[in-house]
Amino acid sequence: MMKKFDLELAVGLFIVAGIVCLGYLSIKLGKMEIMGERGYEIYGVFSNVGGLKVGASVEIAGVNVGRVKNIGLKDYQANVVLSLPKGLQIQEDAIVSVKTKGLVGEKYIDITPGGSEKIIQPGGRIRETQAAIDLEGLISKFIFGKL
Amino acid sequence: MPLTFPIRTILSLVFILSMAVSSWAAEPMEAIKQTTDKILSIVTNPALKPPSKTAEKDKLIRQAVDERFDWEEMTRRSLATHWAKRTPEERKEFVPLFSDLLERTYMKKVEDYSGEKVLYEGETKEGDYAAVKVKIVTKKDKDIPVEYRLKKEGNNWLIYDVSILGVSLVNNYRTQFNSIISQSSYENLVKRLKEKVELK
Numbered sequence: 270m271m272k273k274f275d276l277e278l279a280v281g282l283f284i285v286a287g288i289v290c291l292g293y294l295s296i297k298l299g300k301m302e303i304m305g306e307r308g309y310e311i312y313g314v315f316s317n318v319g320g321l322k323v324g325a326s327v328e329i330a331g332v333n334v335g336r337v338k339n340i341g342l343k344d345y346q347a348n349v350v351l352s353l354p355k356g357l358q359i360q361e362d363a364i365v366s367v368k369t370k371g372l373v374g375e376k377y378i379d380i381t382p383g384g385s386e387k388i389i390q391p392g393g394r395i396r397e398t399q400a401a402i403d404l405e406g407l408i409s410k411f412i413f414g415k416l
Numbered sequence: 417m418p419l420t421f422p423i424r425t426i427l428s429l430v431f432i433l434s435m436a437v438s439s440w441a442a443e444p445m446e447a448i449k450q451t452t453d454k455i456l457s458i459v460t461n462p463a464l465k466p467p468s469k470t471a472e473k474d475k476l477i478r479q480a481v482d483e484r485f486d487w488e489e490m491t492r493r494s495l496a497t498h499w500a501k502r503t504p505e506e507r508k509e510f511v512p513l514f515s516d517l518l519e520r521t522y523m524k525k526v527e528d529y530s531g532e533k534v535l536y537e538g539e540t541k542e543g544d545y546a547a548v549k550v551k552i553v554t555k556k557d558k559d560i561p562v563e564y565r566l567k568k569e570g571n572n573w574l575i576y577d578v579s580i581l582g583v584s585l586v587n588n589y590r591t592q593f594n595s596i597i598s599q600s601s602y603e604n605l606v607k608r609l610k611e612k613v614e615l616k
Binding site for chain 2: 316317360362364366381382383384385396397399400402
C-alpha cells in the first residue's frame with residue numbers, strides 16, 4: 270500500500286514538473302511577459318525595414334540587449350518601437366540600423382553607440398536610422414573606402 | 417496721435433528686419449543647393465580645367481566644402497564612445513586629419529564630374545536637425561539616392577552625416593574606428609589615418 274502511494278506521488282510530481290516546464294517554455298518561446306516590462310522603450314523611423322518582424326532581436330556589438338516591440342506605419346514610413354532593459358543608456362547620436370544575419374538570414378536591429386552626452390529618454394526617438402539594405406557592409410566599404 | 421506714425425514705422429521696420437534675418441538663415445535644402453552649385457561651378461569652370469590649375473581648383477572646392485561641413489561634429493560622431501576618452505590636444509589633431517582623409521577620398525570623385533544631374537527631393541526639419549534628400553542621376557540614367565543630415569549652428573545649417581544608397585558615412589567610420597581602436601589602439605588608428613592621407 271505504502272509503496273503504491275509513493276509511486277503515484279512520484280508520477281504526480283513528475284507531471285506537475287512537466288506542466289511547469291511547458292508553461293515556462295511557452296512563455297519563453299512566445300516572448301510573452303508575465304511580470305510586465307522591466308525595461309523602457311524608444312522608437313525610430315525608418316524608410317524601409319525590409320521585412321523586420323516584431324520580436325526580432327536588438328543588438329549592440331553583437332550582444333542581444335532587447336527586442337523589437339512593435340512595427341507600424343507612420344507617414345508611409347516604418348515606425349519601430351524597441352524595448353530595452355533599464356540601465357542601458359542609448360546616446361542621442363547612436364545609429365540604429367536594420368541588418369541581416371548572414372546573406373539571407375533574418376533581420377535584426379543593430380545599434381552603434383554614439384559619443385554624445387545626451388541620453389535618449391524612455392519614449393524618446395533615435396534620430397539616426399539606417400534602412401535595410403543587402404550586403405550592407407560590402408557596399409559601405411565600396412562607397413566610403415576601407416581604412 | 418502724432419506719435420502713432422513713428423511707432424508704426426519702427427514696428428514695420430522691426431518686422432521687415434526680422435523677416436530679412438529669418439530669410440537669411442537659409443533653409444537646409446537651400447543650403448545644400450548653394451554649396452552644390454558652388455562646387456559644380458568650380459568643377460565645370462573652363463578656366464580651371466588645365467592640369468596646372470588643379471591645386472587652385474582643389475583649394476576652392478575645399479573652401480566650399482569646409483563652409484558646409486561640421487567636421488568636429490562629424491568626427492565626434494565617428495569616434496563615438498572613444499571621443500570622450502581623448503584629450504583636447506588629441507581631438508585637435510584628429511579633426512583635421514579625418515576631414516583631410518574625407519576630402520582627399522572624395523576630391524577625385526568630385527573632379528570626375530561629367531554632367532551628372534542633381535535632383536532635390538525634399539527636406540524634413542525637426543528643431544535644430546534636418547535631413548535633405550537628393551538624387552544624383554548619372555549619364556547612364558542610374559539613380560543614386562543621397563541623404564544629408566544637418567544641424568543648425570547659429571544661423572547656418574551644417575552637414576554632420578551623409579548617407580549614400582542608405583549607408584551612413586558616420587556609421588561606416590564609427591564601426592571601422594571602433595574595431596581598429598579595440599583591436600590595437602588609438603595611436604595605431606592615427607598612424608593608419610596619417611599613412612592613408614599621405615598616400616593619396
